[in-house]
Amino acid sequence: xxxxxxxxxxxxxxxLKQETGSIFNPVHAKAQKLVDEMHRMxxxxxxxxxxxxxxxxxxxxxxNMKTYKRARALNKLSRLFVDRMRQIKVPNxxxxxxxxxxxxxxxxxxxxxxxxxxxxxxxxxxxxxxxxRKFLVVFEKAKELLKDLHDFLTKEYVKxxxxxxxxxxxxxxxxxxxxxxxxxxxxLKIVGERTSVEKEMAEAQQxxxxxxxxxxxxxxxxxxxxxxxxxxxIKHNLQHLQKPFIKLQSLATHGEGSGxxxxxxxxxxxxxxxxFEAIATETAGHPVLKQILEKLDRAISEGKLKLKPEKTRKxxxxxxxxxxxxxxxxLHQKCVDAKARKTQLSASAEVATVQQDxxxxxxxxxxxxxxxGIIETEENSAKRDYNDTLETIRSHKxxxxxxxxxxxxxxxxxx
Numbered sequence: 001x002x003x004x005x006x007x008x009x010x011x012x013x014x015x016l017k018q019e020t021g022s023i024f025n026p027v028h029a030k031a032q033k034l035v036d037e038m039h040r041m042x043x044x045x046x047x048x049x050x051x052x053x054x055x056x057x058x059x060x061x062x063x064n065m066k067t068y069k070r071a072r073a074l075n076k077l078s079r080l081f082v083d084r085m086r087q088i089k090v091p092n093x094x095x096x097x098x099x100x101x102x103x104x105x106x107x108x109x110x111x112x113x114x115x116x117x118x119x120x121x122x123x124x125x126x127x128x129x130x131x132x133r134k135f136l137v138v139f140e141k142a143k144e145l146l147k148d149l150h151d152f153l154t155k156e157y158v159k160x161x162x163x164x165x166x167x168x169x170x171x172x173x174x175x176x177x178x179x180x181x182x183x184x185x186x187x188l189k190i191v192g193e194r195t196s197v198e199k200e201m202a203e204a205q206q207x208x209x210x211x212x213x214x215x216x217x218x219x220x221x222x223x224x225x226x227x228x229x230x231x232x233x234i235k236h237n238l239q240h241l242q243k244p245f246i247k248l249q250s251l252a253t254h255g256e257g258s259g260x261x262x263x264x265x266x267x268x269x270x271x272x273x274x275x276f277e278a279i280a281t282e283t284a285g286h287p288v289l290k291q292i293l294e295k296l297d298r299a300i301s302e303g304k305l306k307l308k309p310e311k312t313r314k315x316x317x318x319x320x321x322x323x324x325x326x327x328x329x330x331l332h333q334k335c336v337d338a339k340a341r342k343t344q345l346s347a348s349a350e351v352a353t354v355q356q357d358x359x360x361x362x363x364x365x366x367x368x369x370x371x372x373g374i375i376e377t378e379e380n381s382a383k384r385d386y387n388d389t390l391e392t393i394r395s396h397k398x399x400x401x402x403x404x405x406x407x408x409x410x411x412x413x414x415x
Contacts, residue, residue, distance in 0.1 A: 007414055009173050013167065016163075027157060028094070031099050034148065042090070045081070045139065049085060050078075051134065052077075052135055053075060055128065056072070056074040084109050096164050099153060103153055107150075110142070121136075163407050173393060173400065176392055180389045183386040190375060198372065201369065204361050224342070227339075231276040244315045247305045260295060264295070271292075277339075279335050280338070281339075286328060397414040401413060
């Protein structure tokens, strides 16, 4: 097995040119020569077509009834010839593909022109015979040259098609590798921006945490935590009264004899929506709650509230514990004290200043989070571009290696 030759993408072109120059250069030079010859031939065809156009135009102007119709036919036909030749694009850069396209365009134009000549030249006879012969001489030479181009394309140029494609791939590969380097540089820049924003976010979060944990604002935060715990404790103590409270509320709302005063109904609503606020705003001994419980107990006894036996038993037991054993006294006092501390701390100048600072820091943090989101989107896009380009580079390298092996039977690896 032959050794694998290793090249960089920068070196492979020079090596390939050196190895294939004796084959490729002559073929490419001949392709260029044939294109140049056909270009000149097309110009000759255009000139002879213009000659038909001019001479037929002059004859039309004479208004000779004998030749007028034939002159008009030739004038229209020669105008088509001129336009047809003008539409054929001569390639600026001669490659197999551009050469092939050039030949196909000429073939299509010549086939239609051949049909026009066969159909119309006999009808123009015997007039313009010298002009028509001049055109046919040039046209026949052009068709012969087209045959040469076609033979060269299918028998010689096709042999170097793979090689030419390989040179083209090498050029694209070098462009892609530069793009890959640019994408990598862009990605690193974006990562740097993200890191900077994340550092700034961490500093803002630490500043917020410091402000919340110190001084009066720290005490306020601790009080808030204490209130949350008290709220859970209240809900636990009143859990068996939740459904009876809802039923009692429904009785009062529909005027079905709950016995609740407007004040008691308002307090009942508060116990259902915000139990901490409800008990914390009660006076000593929480008399309004007790009044509500007495009327609730009466409604249960009178059968106005329909509950399952087990729920009735638990509700009555909770009511008796609160009314006779004053089971909520300690919890009530804790709630009153916590609410008072919260009110006092919230009203302090220090807390107001710190809360303003916290608000500004929180807004800054939200702006940084949005900025990080934009940067992350850009980073993901840059990564996709990088990976897509890297995959295309791998594909091009593999195709170049395959082409070289098929054309030269040489194994190479592009690193």
